């Protein structure tokens with residue numbers, strides 16, 4: 001649902017523009033109490049999946065890095081956007097985007113002089129003030145700073161991706177991983193891109209969170225993923241580089257038709273499942289292969305999973321790329337440190353399959369997918385794995401000792417390890433607040449509770465209510481969240 005999300009997000013405390021008391025800065029958002037919890041839970045789902053199911057190692061590197069890694073990776077030279085500034089008002093724009101907006105044609109693969117020519121030919125002016133535009137130039141998206149003072153200060157950058165900070169210590173990780181490949185390494189953390197004029201909320205940030213997974217593999221084994229059989233019959237909506245209209249294809253067909261390798265196909269399927277598991281609407285997800293002219297220079301094959309958003313159009317949630325031996329080779333050339341491994345008598349540089357998730361974008365898509373509207377309320381239908389708060393407790397009225405008793409129930413649930421809120425006031429409003437927070441169960445202590453030692457649980461998604469004994473409450477909530485029982489059978493249904 002359009003726009004509602006931004007409104008609820010600010011009001012309920014999912015996220016809001018950073019530095020807002022000073023007027024803000026585009027591309028920066030602060031996660032509030034609900035959003036920060038939601039983000040943590042989404043990250044936990046990913047961490048558990050890759051560490052437990054895919055046996056990955058977890059690392060954490062600095063976000064501020066010296067310059068050398070980015071010379072090796074090509075970012076110093078190539079991580080640029082074609083930029084153009086208005087001579088009159090000074091506003092800066094992506095030159096290729098201005099051309100695309102004017103001509104409705106793709107500019108993928110066009111060079112800087114070609115874009116410059118199209119700007120002149122189409123007489124493109126400043127969209128804001130109609131002023132004359134200057135010359136197109138390459139603008140590097142990395143934030144640059146210095147480590148230390150004085151003459152010996154070191155030029156450094158805020159990392160534009162976590163990937164290189166995982167590649168640099170490859171040999172050490174290989175030793176720690178007992179010299180085995182495939183070797184999977186996951187890193188969560190912030191990355192930075194000094195975007196020209198980000199105006200898409202959480203979808204285009206200058207500081208953002210990533211979960212990037214790097215698999216170091218034998219280049220001869222790209223079509224031998226050990227668990228490929230588990231996903232090969234799954235079907236998804238797919239756009240290939242030669243067919244950007246799309247159709248439903250079996251994962252196995254991608255490999256059989258030589259559209260990609262087993263490693264990429266496997267993680268396309270797993271990523272689709274992960275996104276669905278955190279509540280993203282699978283009908284809006286598509287696997288899309290990059291066309292040759294849009295693919296990054298370091299990759300031989302790249303796929304994205306895209307979400308079709310009501311608010312922002314197509315949003316890329318994960319990039320899955322065959323980065324070949326490009327990165328390790330470049331680090332070997334520049335650092336002069338050997339990146340080859342010796343496996344059964346043959347020496348080679350491993351290839352890298354990268355599975356690079358954003359966190360902020362999937363979080364936004366979770367909000368968009370889970371936002372539901374009834375005739376008298378809106379609510380987020382977060383799955384139990386990611387709902388910020390699992391339960392809320394309130395007294396039916398604010399008198400006759402009910403608040404004190406309700407607080408006892410609340411404290412008991414906290415002792416049992418639940419994320420639970422206490423609320424009081426008009427019960428209808430309390431429900432409304434919890435629905436907007438996506439809290440799954442609302443527990444009410446009423447006058448009957450004084451006698452029957454039971455409370456009413458109300459389920460967010462269908463507003464049905466069951467009555468359960470207070471002593472059974474924690475156990476029943478746990479079973480509900482683990483999907484061991486259905487709500488209607490969790491207690492005596494209240495008519």
Ligand SMILES: [Zn+2]
Nearest residue numbers: 086089126129
């Ligand atoms: Zn202007």
